[in-house]
Amino acid sequence: MHKTTLEQWRMFKAVVDEGGFNQAASKIHKSTSSIHHAVSKLEDTLGVKLLVVKGRKTSLTDIGQVLLHRAQYLLEEVSRIEAVADFLSSGVETELRIAVDAAFPQDTVFQALEKVSALFPQINIDLIDTILSGANELLAEGNVDIALSPLPMNNGLNDELCCIEFVAVAHKNHALHQLGHELSVENLRSFRQVIVHDSAIQNKTDAGWLGAKQRWSVSHLHTSIKLVENNMGYAWLPLPAIKDALSEGTLKRLQLKDGGSRRVSFYLNYFDKDRVGPAAREFMGELRLSTMDMSNSET
Structure with missing residues (x-):
């Protein structure tokens, strides 16, 4: 039988997070005395x-710091278990929220x-267009269920779907095409480069060559x-998005x-296979099949 309770650990963490017993009481809607009692009981039971x-300042001891780290994992796992239980009890989800990087082939997503x-x-389907880190940021914040991104997540599940080729292009009449020789990086520096910036709010990422004097x-x-x-600049663009323009010669x-x-x-x-509903699983399966076919057609 366990000597401590989850509620004691929750109250202990609340005191640390809020910086004191009074602040914790306001946050979690408990009396200050009940929180004092829970934390004291926790300390007495553990003997630390x-x-x-x-x-007015409440600080962690060294032992408290170590045990808080462990308690956070415990409380997060309990939250996940409760969320999975709620999810499973609800049956088929009513909404599917997907963040899609703009460079990912849209037709593939639409067909799935x-x-x-x-x-x-x-x-109900909610599709959100993103660039670079944007899709993963929305997923990390719980604003979407699935992210299609050029970047894997450190703390999530990442299935590599396909590779997209990005090619350096310019309008057929661009001055770079008139130089009459193979181009070097130095040739590019004097001309305007068009780039698409990261849609994330935090921890933005740059991608590709950014050496032009004017961007x-x-x-x-x-827009890019x-x-x-x-004919207002050159760029590295995803091949699926510009195939028609290349074949037409524009x-x-x-x-x-x-x-x-x-x-x-x-x-x-x-994030969690257990929280992927029937509709999301179907979408993911269709997407894997479509990208597999796409990869096979390229070989």
Whole structure:
């Protein structure tokens, strides 16, 4: 039989998080005396001192610091168990929230969602366009259920789906095409580069070559493509998004000695297999099949 309770650990953590017993009482809607009693009982049961109170300041002891670290894992796991139980009791989810990096082939996502919608017509779909770290940030904050991202997550589940080729391109009449020789990085520096900046709020990421003396940064991939199609700069763009423009001759690849193209892995990121509902599982399965077919067609 356990000597301590989850409620005692919750109250102990609340005191640490809020900086004192009174603050914790206001936060978790308990009386100050009940929190004092719970923490004192925890200390007596364990035979250690967890907190030191000096005036209005409450501080962790060294032992308290070690046990708080362990308690956080315990409380987080209990929260996950409760969330999974709530999720399983609700049956099929009513909403599927997906963050999709703008460079990921949209048609592939749309086709997978169409099949999901046919099986689960009652489900609402919420698609959010992102760039670079943006999809993973939304997932980490609990604002989406699934992220399709060029970046894996350190503390999540990452399924590598496919590789997307990014190619350096400019309008067919761009001056870089008129130089008459293979291009070097030095040739590019004097011309305007168009880049799409990270949609994340925190911990933004830069990607690709950023060596141009003049850069225009935009928020959407579509804007970047339009600027390049209007001969207002060059860019590295995802091949699936500009195939038509290349075949029609509106855009041309830049003849770079090195780095004219690069392949980027894209990941299906999520947190907990047990919290993936039937509709989400169907979407993930369709996406894996579609990207597998896409990879096979490239080989």
